[in-house]
Amino acid sequence: MTGANKTAADYVIVGAGAAGPVLAARLSENPDVTVVLLEAGGENTDDRGRMQGAFFLLWGGEADWGYTTTAQPGLNGRQVYVPRGRVMGGSTAINVGAWLRGTEADYDGWAALLGDKGWAFENALRVFRQVENTDRGPSEWRGSGGPVAMADLPAATSLADTLLDGFTEAGYGPRGDVDAETPYAADRYQTIFPEGYRQTIADAYLGEDVRSRPNLTIVTGAFARRVVFDGTRATGVVYRKDGRDQEVSAAREVVLSAGAINTPQLLMLSGVGPAGHLREHGIDVVADVPGVGENLQDHLFAPVRGLARPGVEGSCPARTDDAALAEWRAGRTGPAAYWQQNGVGFVATEPGLPGPDFELMFQYNPDLGDGTLFTGEDVESRSGYTIAAILLQPRSRGTVRLASADPDDHPVIDPGYLSHPEDLATFVRGLRASHKITQSPSLAPYTEQVHPPVDASDEVYEKLVRDDATTAFHPVGTARMGDASDLLAVTDPQLRVRGVQGLRIADASVFPTIIRGHTMAPTVFVAERAAELLRTAE
Template identity: 40%
Template sequence: MSDVFDYIVVGGGSGGAVMAGRLSEDAGTRVCLLEAGGRGDHPLVRTPMGTVALLRTRLHNWGFETVPQAGLNGRRGYQPRGKGLGGSSAINAMIYVRGHRSDYDGWAAMGATGWSWDEVLPYFKLSEHNERLQGPLHGQGGPLWVADSRTGNPLHQRFMQAAQQAGFALNDDFNGERMEGLGAYQLTQKNGERWSAARAYLLPHIGRRPNLQVHTGAQVLRVLFEARRAVGVELLQGGHRRQLRARREVLLCAGALQTPQLLMLSGIGPQAELARLGLPVLQHLPGVGRNLHDHPDFVFAYELPTLDAVGFTLGGGLRMAREAWHYLRQRRGMLTSNFAECGGFVSSRPGLVAPDLQLHFLVALMEDHGRRLHRAHGVSCHVCLLRPHSRGTLTLRSADPLAAPLIDPAFLSDPRDLDDLVAGFKLTRRLMQAPAMAAGVRREVFTAGIETDEQIRAVLRARTDTVYHPVGTCRMGRDDGAVVDPHLRVRGVHGLRVVDASVMPAVVSGNTNAPTIMIAEKAVDLILGRSRAHGASMPAPVGAGADVPA
């Protein structure tokens, strides 16, 4: 490993893979990417159905837990996060959703200038290669493949018939002009295999670009500074500590949970919090680790005696053996399933600018993130709240860089979130009780007999958890609470940017993988001072040549 690079990228997930892949396109730019996990090319990663094994184990998964959640009856929530090249895009459900245009216009209104819908759409298109959809809202020729499901599962039709029976509109493009409606999701999938950010942007270039070095099993411990400029990192690899230098910038892409942790370990964060742990304070930034929020999610489950639904039974095992052969020969069938094959967006009440609820319909009976198995076939339907009011924190457990952080999303701490989820519960049950879905249901697993609002509130507190979309802990903006400016530069220091979901001022209305990739695509242009998406120079940054002061 060489010791000096132009850019050091910390974290090989959806942000880091894009940054390393794009910046190393210039043969004269030396780039080093450091990833604590492995290569992210395990067969369980490549095979979409492998996600259930990845979510429930520590394979390519940090497997964090929250602190006890008062709004969830004191339960600790589960926080799976990808560990390896591709990050969470290597273990997620591969759903390609950008969010609603009002999300990004809202960012701009909150001080994230340059991040309105019209300004970010070109970067979504730049990243995308959509196999089916074209037109002004979709991209062709980008590295991130987006495709329809290849399972051919007849449960799709049952779901859509139930949607119509329950009075919901159908939608075959959640990233089109209209977001609301139900249908089948498009996936980050190519030829029936998972197409993670690493497969899209990074793995094809490892060993082929001499100016790109990618090191796995490399845990970054802190960012190194000279005066107030980031000049490198200290890392642990193979039991040995070493330091690497960055001539231009250090780019933190470790995600909404670990990027703020690394900033605080490096002396950037709330002064009192750092002092409490005996850490030196380089820059007091009170917003580091604040504004943590996520989509709270509740799951309905139903026993449904059909082999079209995944189940741990003898019949299911025989069916899966046939499906494995089908997958090996044609890359089609049940093993291409992301489980959450259908779903969509609905509104809890009329008059909303954008839907505030998202459904994920799973062709399996899921409980506790797949960690609790049922010897039965069935289906599940998640309902999550897209714009929660609750805000939590990410803080340090100790000054030990190898200790997991304290994660507190403060689920349902704002009573408005519980009210909105009650409405979501009723809407989702109406869908699942429509004749096309209710036919043949053997048992309503978690919610039988739940009828009154009081009972609904009780079961929501007993069973709600994450749907894997934590954001906001290094939010961008121009106010004193912002951690990065709209050019993603950490306020008050030089040579340091954050490029991951932690910079989102507010969580988008949907899955967060595609928006994180978009953020990284735009970040490349912010760094290089040109626009690949618009074919023009970028506007000069505020305080060009010197980062915005805190």
């Protein structure tokens, strides 16, 4: 615990992931207000999460909520693992760390839906330039000197660049910065690993100078159980720490920044949500807000795989054994210092789309699947690559629901993957776009075999998606913003929760629609915007 053991503050923030640290830092800049930040996990002390190539070793441990979806009919009944950070830094402590902001169309689409230009791309770009610290800036499109330090992904092999060359040879766009003027480019994208060491959003915003502020209290190991209401006004939060329930009151506002899974869960546990569902679990209804837990959106991806001719080198197999971890600890080098999914390109598979409908992620190692996809000698020792096609604008929607009124019970997560029939047909186009890259001249030595075959039918691609597609870990939208006409909106454009007072949300759950990119950067934007709105209200 940092700071004094306070029982009251002006602002209480729940969750220290990609949003909570931003809010805590910005609001506590005003010495006349007090801020408490609650985080269910502990401090981020496991150095494996600092390694670009080993972060996933934290999945399933103390730093991960360890969620799993319901069985998904669209994925042949498979359940999908959903790692979510339970640690200072949240999922920014256990993810790939990609700073992929999304497109102009995303933010302008939000602004049009909300009737609020504060969410438009012009404002988002202003914030991104303010918070970024990258050698790609300062420029019209990029910032430098901000709190969020980032760097290009390092590469262990030239095959990383060959894959980007394949993208350009396929006619999809030049080499460039996908977070700049156009996303239609091939990029060694940037991550929050400056000098080979992860800097979470909590690291970026909550340095020692900020943590030492007398008006900021950070409580770790503080599992929020419910928001406290006086009538319909939020007045505080009950949390459990060291086996004992405690309450911190909020004189001004409570802000939920617990993410697209935990925020709707906490709302419902607190009596804010679909009234019928709450009553089923014996929860008193504070406000009937039917959109809580609705509108779950996520990115799925599916692979196209290439296998090199015998004797062609280029891949660099991933390793996270003790020797690899020791090498990183000695000098931040070796297999644990690299993330093999090393490049990205965005494509539109039909003319006239407002933005890309697929993100293609390039991995300089082959994904051999179940071992039966390729034939020939020494398949397991050959080089190769994988192109993962991410469906950026899924039409399918899912839900987050309570399993019970017990906060310790994991919520019921049903993303509804491929529940909209158009998503599967769209996926086929994306995989064919990936296939086009496999036939590029630069990749010829690495493409003796390709799976699926070049002449595969739509049915083969559809089977691949149902068998192999999985999450890109981008759940959003479960407490979406909306204007007065949106009956399923949970917050207004000022992030205020409908039907109650003194309660806002600032995290990925408020996204009205999913971004054509990754979720960390836009969540930081949401948090910065929330801080501006709260300061204006003071």
